[in-house]
Amino acid sequence: MIAFSRHRRAILLLGILALAAFFRFYLLTAIPPGLYPDEAANGNNALEALRTGDFKVFYPENNGREGLFINLQALAVALLGAEPWVLRSVSALFGTLTILGIYLASRELFPSRDGIALLAAFFSATSFWHINFSRIGFRAILLPFFAAFALYWLLKAIRTGKISSAIAAGIATGLGFHTYIGFRFMPFVLAIPIVFGLMAWRRGRMEHCAPCSIALFLFAAFIAALPLGFYFIQNPADFAGRSGQVSIFSSDSPLAEFIRSNLLTAGMFFTRGDCNPRHNLACQPQLFWSIGVIFLIGLILSIRQAARNRKAETGNTTLLAWLFFMALPATLTREGLPHALRAIGMIPPVMMIAAVGGLWLWRKLNAYFNGALLNPKYAAYHGQLKRIKKELAVAALLFLLWIPITAYRDYFVRFAYAPQTADAFSADLLQAGRYLASLPDGVQKFVIVNLSGEDIRGLPAPAQTVMFASDSFDPERRRQKQISYLLRPEDIAIDGTTRTAIIPLNPKDQDLVQIVRKRFPMLREKLIGNTLVFKN
16 A cells, blocks of 8 residues: 655645646746637626626626636736736636645545545646646636535535535535536535435444534535526526537437447547547547556446445545536537537546556555565565566656656647647637737727627627737727727728728638728738738
8 A cells, every 4th residue: 555644745745736837837828829719708708897897697698607717817817917828827726726626535535545646636737638728718627626625625524524614615516506517417426425424424423413514515505506596597598508509408319319429428538539629639538548547447446346335435436426427518418529628527536536546556566566575486586576576666657757748748849839729729810809909099990700600799709809809898998999890891981091900800701802802992901920901
């Protein structure tokens, strides 16, 4: 068994957290490039909230978004300014803190096995899957954070009876509903330790009042979730959001779609991952191949242990339930599978299960060689056995070192400089927005939004990136800056003497470009980077 002193464990944990922070904050001002319209829409809502003081619990535009993340972004923007990296810094911060939550939850689930918590934290810290979403301004990154801490504090409250832990667990759970739709499955996970805790209390194995701790937890969770619940009572159509459009239940054969989505979701760990270039690198599996192997070992072990000791296996049963219920946001849908973003809640249990497998494999190999060294039959081979054992230890160390090296290469070299990445994050739109912002006062500025996307206040979503970069989401700001957003060049009216700039957001639309050329022959055409501008 691997055991660490408190001092050594603290040093290792701090090292892992430092590594996690490095992967999530390093070059955040430059990578990823651009600003995807969904990120920009969050940023525009954050800026609007700062201007108006209206911090919403739910922002209904752009398919609807829970408000907590956007309101946290507003705080970051107020402190650091309106830049893409500032929007993403919220994700980076919570992504880093999630590693601590995974460690603490693992310690509560497996208190007698120190190595599992450290390995789970290390695997999470160096996971491309988690690193990537920790550097994008999507609200889903909050889900693993609140899930891990809610479970940690709930387990601690049941174990110790501490009032503070029960309240913290309730607050974390209630706030979790304010993060991402997938968190709605988390209560099913939290129900497992509650049931086990009540069973243990009834058998007289606890000195404190477990039902009291659980009741306090439920009350705190209810209070924390209440603002969003009240909003949904008033606006029931916003409760489902876009989930109804992509649900397996909207297909002709829901069962067939469910089987297919489960196969694709399971396969994303070993064979083919998410192919969205914003979510992943070149369809690679969500797990590094060696992590995938020990995850499979750990999954088999967890299922076996939970089945053998159904009345006592809180740790493995909770872990398996966590894996299953956090898979449902992906497996109950039929679009874009496998979908790493919808499955983001699986990251903590997947990494913990991989840690279970990794620790078991190390202990088995160690026990085998220790047994062989004590066996008189192998006395003649003691030297060779000791050498092989040392080589295995070196190989294990190299394996652990290779994981962050590979993660660095994959994210900061291959992913960062891939042309698909710049396109996926709309780097051209951010450039257009920054050019628009650089134009002086007195210039009439017309932006033709000739791109498709979700309608946000009468304009396709791609306009959001340009608006954020030029601070022109607010109509009054737009008027002050003389910026107009239009869908057609026919709606532009100029007298020919006023300084004018026309920017079509899709310069590859040659039909539209020809219309602009014919309607405004007095304007000169210029390509600035990837931004096409007509100006006098």
